[in-house]
Amino acid sequence: MLICLTASHKNAGFDMLERLSVTADAAGPRLREGHPSVQGAVVVATCNRFEAYLDLDAADGDSPVAAVHEAIRSVGAVAGLEPEELRSTFGFVHGNAVAGHLFAVASGLESVVVGEGEIAGQVRRSLERARTEGTTTPDLERLFQRASQISRRVKNETGIGNEGRSVVRLALELAESRITDWAATRVLLVGTGRFAGASLAALRDRGVTDVRVYSPSGRAAKFAANHGIDAVGSHEVAAAAAASDVIVTCTTAEHHVVDRSLLESGRAGFEASAAGAWAAARSDGAGTAGTAARPLGLVADPAETPVERQLVIDLGLPRNVAPDVVEVPGVELLDLETIRIHAPLEEFGATDAARAIVGGAARAFGEAREEHDIAPAVVALRRHVFDLLDGEIERARARGDADGRTEEALRHMAGVLLHTPMVRSRELARAGEQQAWIDGIAAIFGVAPEADSAARASGARDTLRDDARERHA
Structure with missing residues (x-):
């Protein structure tokens, strides 16, 4: 049984999401060890989402309550949050709905900015981390790999992601009212990861040319060299911050x-340090105002003062x-919580098309998975029939079936007899009534799947999966 515990911008406060995100790396192994029925766990943690996908060793009709409660306690223990608080916040998804939920999440349909890339x-890196930790399972692998495929299909077949929408770009759109001329704006970028690269690209799209980068982890020089900008060291960051119109932060610190x-x-140290360093640079012929030779963190003219109005964007x-930065005169803070409030409405045409793709893919995934569940019984029935067939063919040969006509007739009859049970197995599996089919063949033929049938069933599972893909292609 697959289940998902989910906390997002839709049902959880920013403070809780922050706590959950910080401890996400430790949550997967703790969930895996928390309850004996939990076979695997994959944790997806982003700036607006924390989700735990669990694979339980339980039939879909069994109650997962004990495992869910233990999972919530495990998450709470790792994050330092009370289980009662999490229980009242977490959403719960189970069964076939899990695929639909993850496919929608991976496609950006559940994001603050719908369609963000x-x-x-x-989602892909969450699966990779689970593999490294040894907490994934075959069912979770199939689920997450299919989610990645569906997200690419949604992107390619709908217009929902074509505008490069993201939290980064939304933040800069919200900043438009505070910026009079992006081309004249000085920016300090704090961070060197994927969000930093996306932020730099979005800034350049708006015409920003004066960008410097600082990294608390010491990676600024490499990032700056790769992107053609200046790096700021730890001894320069205060001056660089004071001289910047916009500060964008996006680190994992x-x-x-x-x-x-x-x-x-x-x-406080801006005017004196700027004037002294600038005078020294001029006397040494190091450069003139507006050139790249001016000392990092300093404005072009020592007579200038720190910017009077600053926008700090915290991603x-x-x-x-x-x-407390808002206590500094002239400083305005735009953080993820504020950005979330101003997220735009969905564009209904593209979103509806995307949800149609997600819904169809989730149904196909559910049908294929249900057919996987019935596969051992299918193998047992086919083995029973073909064992009988082989025995009758041997008897026919012993009685002189020289031309093979009797054998041909017997094989044809076996195929005809199996056709209807095979069709009904798929129909009942899709309806969630596979146990009725298993009970039926046990009552009529005395056939039951063997305890070690998983390996023997692999061929039948592949066939059923391929059939399902062909029907929904």
Whole structure:
């Protein structure tokens, strides 16, 4: 049985999502060990979502309550949250609905910005992490691999992701009212990961040319060289922050990298350090105003002062920016919680088309999985019939079936007899009534799937899966 525990921007507060995200790496192994029925776990954690996908060793009709409660306790223990708080927040998805939910998530249909592109990569990396941790299972592998395929199909067949929509671009759209001229805007980018690359691309699309990068982990120089911008060292970051019109943060650091004291220290030492360094640079012939030779973190003219109005955009989770930055005069903070409130409405045409693709794929996945469940019984029935057939063919040969006509007739009859049971097996599996078919062949033929039939059933499973794909291609 597949189940999903989900907390997102739709049902959880930002503080809870932040706590869950910080501890996500430790959640998978803890979930796997939490209850004996949990065979596997894959955790998806993003800036607006925490989800645990579990594979339980239980039939779809069995109650998963005990395993769910233990999973919630495990997540709470890792994140330092009370189980009661999580129980009242987490959404619960089970059975065939799990595929539909994950396919929608991976396609960006459940994101703050519908159709945003980052989520597909985050879902893929979640599976990769589970593989590394040894917490995935064949069913979870199939589920997540299919989710990646569906997200690509949605992107290719609908217009939902063609505009490159993302939280980064939405943040810059919200900043438009504060920026009069992007081309003249000085930006300090804090972070060097995937979000930093997306942020830099979005800034350049708006005409920004003056971007510097700082990395708390020391990766700024490499990022700067790869992207043709200047790097800022730890001893320069306060001055660089004070001289920037916009600060964009997107690191995975678990502490605040920008706070009130950083901005205030940068402003306090700005004029003296800028004037002294600029005078030294001019006297050494190091460059002129507006050239790349000016000292990092300094404006072009020593007579200038720190910018009077600054916009700080915090895209990090956990938060990269301390709330106290708004106490600095002229500083405005735009964080993920604020961005989420202003997310645009869905574009209904593209979204409806995307949801149709997701719904059809989820139904096909569910049917194929249900047919997998019945496959051992199918193998047992076919083995029973063909064992009888082989015995009758041997007797026919012993009685002188020289031309093989009797054998041919017997094989034809066996195929005809099996046709209707095979069709009914698929129909009942799709209706969730596979046990009725299993009970029926046991009552009529005395046939039951063997305990070790999983390996023998692999061929039948492949056939059933291929049949399902052909029917839904």
